[in-house]
Amino acid sequence: MQISSFFPTVIGLDKLDLNINDIKELINIVYKLEKDEKNKNYNQSSMTIHGYHTSLSILTIERPVIQKLKQELKRVYNEYYKTHTGLKLPENVYFYGWGMISPKCAMSKPHVHPNSLISSAFYIKVPKDLKPSEGEFNIQDPRPAATFGFSDLVGPNLHSIKPEAGNIAIFPSWLEHFVTPHSSEEDRISIAINCSYDKGENGIKIK
Ligand SMILES: [Fe+2]
Numbered sequence: 001m002q003i004s005s006f007f008p009t010v011i012g013l014d015k016l017d018l019n020i021n022d023i024k025e026l027i028n029i030v031y032k033l034e035k036d037e038k039n040k041n042y043n044q045s046s047m048t049i050h051g052y053h054t055s056l057s058i059l060t061i062e063r064p065v066i067q068k069l070k071q072e073l074k075r076v077y078n079e080y081y082k083t084h085t086g087l088k089l090p091e092n093v094y095f096y097g098w099g100m101i102s103p104k105c106a107m108s109k110p111h112v113h114p115n116s117l118i119s120s121a122f123y124i125k126v127p128k129d130l131k132p133s134e135g136e137f138n139i140q141d142p143r144p145a146a147t148f149g150f151s152d153l154v155g156p157n158l159h160s161i162k163p164e165a166g167n168i169a170i171f172p173s174w175l176e177h178f179v180t181p182h183s184s185e186e187d188r189i190s191i192a193i194n195c196s197y198d199k200g201e202n203g204i205k206i207k
Pocket of ligand 1: 112177192
């Protein structure tokens with residue numbers, strides 16, 4: 001029998017080659033942006049509850065640590081794309097990245113990243129006292145009919161990824177996902193990145 005797997009959903013997990021000081025610097029950049037933008041009238045994402053996301057694309061900041069981050073992003077996006085398609089990541093794609101601070105009880109509702117090709121969540125701060133299922137990145141089965149009850153054939157309807165500082169989860173932008181709330185007094189902080197053929201307002205190419 002020839003078995004085929006149609007409509008695969010490919011998820012990549014990796015660790016970015018950034019050291020503790022790099023990660024600390026990224027955390028400070030996100031907190032500084034929060035402070036600077038607090039009094040401005042920026043558009044908060046309707047997908048995030050209680051959380052904050054930067055309006056500025058972090059990838060446009062000119063600092064050595066951001067340059068390092070961009071090179072690491074290029075590496076993992078290239079690897080993901082090549083594994084997925086067998087091809088090199090096209091040259092004409094743009095990257096956009098925003099910081100997200102999730103204090104106690106913050107969460108993201110189920111959503112996709114429109115007008116984008118490949119998205120990712122890079123974790124830079126994860127509370128040490130997260131309870132099971134708290135602050136997790138959850139992927140729902142993207143096949144609508146797979147929830148009709150044939151679970152022995154389709155497997156679980158939900159996959160959860162536990163965040164770890166320094167790790168990145170990379171996924172197709174059309175894939176619906178959500179983040180569960182947490183009860184820690186510490187913030188959970190991530191940087192989300194879209195890679196798109198659409199430059200948008202602040203998309204940049206990574207050389
Ligand atoms: Fe998202």
